[in-house]
Amino acid sequence: MREKIMALVEAVLGLEAGAVTESTEAADLAEWDSLAQVLIIGELESRLGISIPLEEAAEIYSVKDIFEKAGV
Amino acid sequence: MKKIAVLSNINMNPAARLLAADFAVYETEGYGNELETLMNQNSSLYAFDPEAVFLFEDLMEIIGHELSEAAGEVHIAAWFAALSASLDSGRVYFISDAYLYGAETALPEVQKKKPQIERLWDSHLRALVLEHPNVFVFPYRTLVERFGEERAFQSRLWYLGKIMHSMEMQKRICAEIRRQLAVLESTPKKVLVLDLDNTLWGGLAGENDQAPVLLSDDGAGLAYKNAQRVIRQMKDTGTVLCIASKNNEDDAMEILEKNPHMVLRPDDFAVRKISWNDKASSIRKIAEELNVGLDSIVFADDSPQERALVKELLPMVAVPEFPAQPEDLPVFFAEVYGTFFARTRVTEEDREKTAQYASNARRNQLREETATFEDYLRSLDITVIRVDASKNLDRVLQLVNKTNQFNLTARRYTMPEMQAAADTKRIYAFRVADRFGDSGITAAVIVDTGGEIPLVEEFTMSCRIMGRSIEYGIMDFVEADLAALGYDSLRARYVPTKKNHPVSELYDRLGYKPQGTSGGIKEYRIALKGRKKRDCILTFSEKEGNRI
Incomplete structure (x- = not known):
């Protein structure tokens, strides 16, 4: 699942495979802005069935945070 | 590449991003401030200078959920008055026609009122199109009706970031934008x-x-x-x-x-x-x-x-x-x-007409429009309320750490650091309200008063309140407060990040004196002694708001 999540983040951000790692933080990537963040959360639900509560969505700053919220 | 802008009172940035493959697309500063952007001749939109501007207006937001014809007419007329003052004859505009949609439109009683309110919007739009040869109707309603509400809209991204349309609908809107531009450019067929x-x-x-x-x-x-x-x-x-x-x-x-x-x-x-x-x-x-x-x-x-x-x-x-x-x-x-x-094209005759009044009217218009922008800001009744940061530290922390565009130093804090700042530094937190509502705590300034000259180590504002000159009022408030405490001058800095380019010149605009640059970091200073209050169109209230 972790691999799938990273691939999804890469797809939303329009990056090549391998550009996003487990230690990637939003601040590291110009493409990961607030809009991309919202789109990532939307895609997590529609593609992978991972539903992050709205109020927790703002607490994601990194790939690690996504794993934590997704419980993977 | 053709330069276009997609502006909206909701978040249309996903569509703008999809279009970036084919066009140079204006990057909006935040969203929901389309009128401010259009009316302010000094906004980055005019520096970008798009040939075509697409305006997508969510009618429910325009009428503020007031579903009577009388109230709707007031809101809609105000929007069109503001827009028509800001139209520039040198470019073309596409404005979406009406489709009323919101949480309450699911009710049959509201469905009955829907056509009446949509008609108000469409008749104002038609009048505008007749008056201006460079304004066209964007057939938004047809797109929604063809695709269907259930597929065109989704709620999750709406609540997360005011993104109303599904990704598939965003794609359809983009296809229609491309089509409209192609029609505009093609030789008219007979x-x-x-x-x-x-x-x-x-x-x-x-x-x-x-x-x-x-x-x-x-x-x-x-x-x-x-x-x-x-x-x-x-x-x-x-x-x-x-x-x-x-x-x-x-x-x-x-x-x-x-x-x-x-x-x-x-x-x-x-x-x-x-x-x-x-x-x-x-x-x-x-x-x-x-x-x-x-x-x-x-x-x-x-x-x-x-x-x-x-x-x-x-x-x-x-x-x-x-x-x-x-x-x-x-x-x-x-x-x-x-x-x-279809006659959504600019004919040669239209182009000539447009060029004529562009040269005549532009200078006068500019002055008028600047005045209008101020009138508009005045009409918003913006109130800035300072709140006790120490009682709202989690919100301040979130604001400071999450905001990318309007963030002068992009310094990130941990909760213990923020708590320490509350004890030893000055944290200014503000909520901002206008006649449309309260946007909550959306601006924060942290000043380190430990050194000889205090330093603004963080200044950030949510994109929800950008474009209304609120930053001028806020820095004015901070400077006045520090001056009252006896400080003679104030230091500030801009630390460039990948995302905070929109505020790279902010301190210059605020009248701070550059003190040099090292490693991209720009240092500034301003005298607080004998300072003059800045002109800004908002009211400050010291009345403490409720905890948010």
């Missing part, structure tokens, strides 16, 4: 040249007396009849119809004159070339007889060979692909109309 067999009717004229051609009130015959109905409407709106077909003229005329299901009759066609000549020659003759250029002709024919021949010999003629199934014909002709003949 003439539609039609084949007959398998184009206006099914089957071949004169082929078989026992099996008359397919044209009727049911089945595939009805599809052809409906296609003719669409073509008939095209003629009524000014499209010139002609025939270029390979038939025995008598056989074809028999059907044209006598078939009871023909919607189009011989007189509906300005020129008829029914012969065994090749179609390129027929089209050339039609152009001569009508005295029009080949580039104003569209040719519709079911035969791929004929289409290929015309494309090869007459490349100026537009030859759209033809549908394989008769049931797709009515939609095909409607699309031909939309792509080539």
Whole structure:
């Protein structure tokens, strides 16, 4: 699942495979802005069935945070 | 690359991002501030200088959920008044027509009011389009109705970031934007040249007396009849119809004159070339007889060979692909109309008119518009309320750590660091309200007063309140507070990140003196002694708000 999540983040951000790692933080990537963040959360639900509560969505700053919220 | 802007009172940035592959797209600063951006001649929009501006307005937001006609009219009229003051004759505008949608439109009672409120918007829009040759209607409602509410909208991204449309709908909107721009650029077409067999009717004229051609009130015959109905409407709106077909003229005329299901009759066609000549020659003759250029002709024919021949010999003629199934014909002709003949284009005459009043009116307009922007800000009744940061530290932490665009140093804090700052530094947190509502704690400034000269180590504002000059008022407040505490001057810095370019010149605009740059970090200083209050259109309130 972790691999799938990273691939999804890469797809939303329009990056090549391998550009996003487990230690990637939003601040590291110009493409990961607030809009991309919202789109990532939307895609997590529609593609992978991972539903992050709205109020927790703002607490994601990194790939690690996504794993934590997704419980993977 | 063509420069375009997509502005909205909701978040249309996903569509803007999709369009970036084909166009240079203006990057909005936040969202929901489309009027401010348009009215402020100093906004980054005018520095970007787009050729076309697309405005998508969510009607429910415009009317503030007030579902009476009277209240709706007030909101809608105010929006159009503000917009029309900001229109610039040097570019084209596409404005979405009305589709009222919101949480409450699910109720049948609200469904009943929907058309009334939509009509208010559409009549203002129509008036604007009639007045300005460079303003066009963007057929948004048709897009929603074709795709359907359930697929066009989604709620999750709406609550997360005011993104109303599904990704699929965003794609459809982008396709329509591309189409509208293509229509705008193409040479206006005047003439539609039609084949007959398998184009206006099914089957071949004169082929078989026992099996008359397919044209009727049911089945595939009805599809052809409906296609003719669409073509008939095209003629009524000014499209010139002609025939270029390979038939025995008598056989074809028999059907044209006598078939009871023909919607189009011989007189509906300005020129008829029914012969065994090749179609390129027929089209050339039609152009001569009508005295029009080949580039104003569209040719519709079911035969791929004929289409290929015309494309090869007459490349100026537009030859759209033809549908394989008769049931797709009515939609095909409607699309031909939309792509080539619909009057959403700027004609040469319009361009001249536009250029004339551009040169006359621009200077005056600029002054007027600047005044209007101030009037507009005034009309918003912006109130900035300082709140006790120590009681709202989690929100301040979130704001500071999450905001990317309007964030001068992009310094990130941990909770213990923020708590320490609350004890040893000065944290200013503000909530911002206007006549539309309260946006909560959306601005924060952290000043380190430990050194000889205090330093603004963090200044951030949510994109929700950008574009209203609120930053001027906030720094004014901070400076006045520090001056009252006895400080003579104040230091500040801009630390560039990948995302905070919009505020790279902020301190310059605020009148801070540059003290040099090292490693991209710009240092500034301003005297607080004898400082003058800045002009800003907002009210400060010290009244403590509720905890958010």
